[in-house]
Amino acid sequence: LWAPLDIHDHYYFNSVALGHNNNRWRGIHRWPDGSEWILQAHHMTELCLAEHTPIKKGEQFAVGAGVNSGGAEHSHFVFKGREGEETILLDPWILFRQMYRDRK
Numbered sequence: 001l002w003a004p005l006d007i008h009d010h011y012y013f014n015s016v017a018l019g020h021n022n023n024r025w026r027g028i029h030r031w032p033d034g035s036e037w038i039l040q041a042h043h044m045t046e047l048c049l050a051e052h053t054p055i056k057k058g059e060q061f062a063v064g065a066g067v068n069s070g071g072a073e074h075s076h077f078v079f080k081g082r083e084g085e086e087t088i089l090l091d092p093w094i095l096f097r098q099m100y101r102d103r104k
Contacts, residue, residue, distance in 0.1 A: 001041055001062045001075070002103070005029055007055035012047070013040075025062060027055065039092075040078035058102065 010027040014020035023044040029037040045063045055061050064075035077092040 035083040038080040
């Protein structure tokens with residue numbers, strides 16, 4: 001898995017090491033106006049970078065697909081925007097399209 005934009009902070013918010021059934025990761029991009037984009041990936045097998053370190057756009061941050069994935073290995077994703085007290089759930093395919101265009 002590669003970062004589709006710069007990530008200012010990232011970490012597991014659930015992990016197999018802490019007794020959860022899979023690894024769930026959260027990355028946060030903070031905009032100058034204080035709003036945030038929150039990206040999540042679930043069912044990851046390992047992080048490639050230390051938690052709570054910045055990630056540059058295009059940098060590989062994890063290996064996905066495999067932890068407690070049932071009959072078919074997979075990862076799935078969540079994308080949220082937060083402005084003040086409001087959090088809006090968005091379609092993660094917006095980021096995938098840009099990520100794949102950037103990697104051509």
